[in-house]
Amino acid sequence: MSQTATQGAAGAAPAGAMPQRAGLILGALVVVALVALFAGARYGLLLAIGLGFGIALEGMRFGFAGPWRAMILRREPSGVLAQLLSIALVAVVAIPLLSSHAGELIGAQAPIGFAMIGGAFVFGACMQIVLGCGSGTLVNAGSGNPVSLLALPFFALGSFAGAWNLIWWTDLGALPILTLSGGAGLGVTLVLLALAAAIFLWRAAPGTVKLSRRHAIAAVLLALLAIGNLLVAGQPWGVVYGLGLWAAKGYAALGGDLSASAFWAAPGSMERVQSSVLTDYTSLTDIGIILGAFGVAAWRRGALASKLPSYPARAWVATIVAGFLLGYSSRLAFGCNVGAFFSGISTGSLHGWVWFVAAFAGAFLGIRLRPLLGLEART
Numbered sequence: 001m002s003q004t005a006t007q008g009a010a011g012a013a014p015a016g017a018m019p020q021r022a023g024l025i026l027g028a029l030v031v032v033a034l035v036a037l038f039a040g041a042r043y044g045l046l047l048a049i050g051l052g053f054g055i056a057l058e059g060m061r062f063g064f065a066g067p068w069r070a071m072i073l074r075r076e077p078s079g080v081l082a083q084l085l086s087i088a089l090v091a092v093v094a095i096p097l098l099s100s101h102a103g104e105l106i107g108a109q110a111p112i113g114f115a116m117i118g119g120a121f122v123f124g125a126c127m128q129i130v131l132g133c134g135s136g137t138l139v140n141a142g143s144g145n146p147v148s149l150l151a152l153p154f155f156a157l158g159s160f161a162g163a164w165n166l167i168w169w170t171d172l173g174a175l176p177i178l179t180l181s182g183g184a185g186l187g188v189t190l191v192l193l194a195l196a197a198a199i200f201l202w203r204a205a206p207g208t209v210k211l212s213r214r215h216a217i218a219a220v221l222l223a224l225l226a227i228g229n230l231l232v233a234g235q236p237w238g239v240v241y242g243l244g245l246w247a248a249k250g251y252a253a254l255g256g257d258l259s260a261s262a263f264w265a266a267p268g269s270m271e272r273v274q275s276s277v278l279t280d281y282t283s284l285t286d287i288g289i290i291l292g293a294f295g296v297a298a299w300r301r302g303a304l305a306s307k308l309p310s311y312p313a314r315a316w317v318a319t320i321v322a323g324f325l326l327g328y329s330s331r332l333a334f335g336c337n338v339g340a341f342f343s344g345i346s347t348g349s350l351h352g353w354v355w356f357v358a359a360f361a362g363a364f365l366g367i368r369l370r371p372l373l374g375l376e377a378r379t
Helices: 017-038 041-059 065-074 078-100 114-129 134-142 146-164 166-170 182-203 213-233 240-253 267-274 281-301 313-332 337-346 350-372
Strands: none
Touching: 017 041, 017 281, 041 134, 041 213, 041 281, 065 078, 065 114, 065 350, 078 182, 078 213, 078 337, 114 166, 114 313, 114 350, 134 146, 134 281, 134 313, 134 337, 146 166, 146 240, 146 313, 166 313, 182 337, 213 337, 240 267, 240 281, 240 313, 240 337, 337 350
């Protein structure tokens, strides 16, 4: 997934690497143990799940933006097929669980509306500009990628601002929340996933790998972690809310008044702003993703030094703007590739399918804009 993770982990470890690697493992265990000790076992376990996401995504060089790009530019479907497979594996467990434990578990369900569709389109374009979605930006930042390190704080600010204005946008018009539930809902979801896979296979270039072994393993790992997240947190895997919450905490700490926003003034949001970040489920998995990616990058290279790309000034400005729009648009769209696409579809929300179509269309635009903005066309 990371742009800086192009060197494999195969081969002999460099001199002095073993003590450092042992330190990385020990450090991860200590951090998880401390969170469990001071915040509670559930929160420690969620941080561990977040670490697992970061390790799997960076370690398997897998994500969401890259496979979409590969499909659009080279018609290579393996990564997208792996995403659909992972969603299917989660859906087989999640949709029945949501039906049988309605009072204990919640899905990533949201209404379909004008703002949601527009937000998904903008998000799809911007994630191709910075080569990272929500989880991808976290992973790339954790592994030392300069573009993502710049985009991430503006992503958080955009998420905060988008949530601030969310009610105004949703008032433009939206359908009620539509879900696929129970056995019939699971069946429809699996059929739709199979149909989507068939379309990508139909469009695939001759001779391309249908589903690589690496992508298949990544799909299974993500599915297992996502199911674990649902069971431990009682809610699906998400990314965007945690980033906006960090910005909201900063705004409140600087004396800002959140009461002017219907979203941030809501009792649930205000409680999270006032509580420790270590007791927010999404924040914990976000932090875990960054730390997990950092650990894998340090394990591979022994250091996170990454050469600053020689981009023109407009490229760095575009990174800032695109980072902000990633956060803002994902709030209007009720999630990113994780919260809306992955978790939305796997928990039966029809908005996840609409998000997928709109964001994939936006990705075409983002791919065309990237070189015009002075950013190298990387895959």
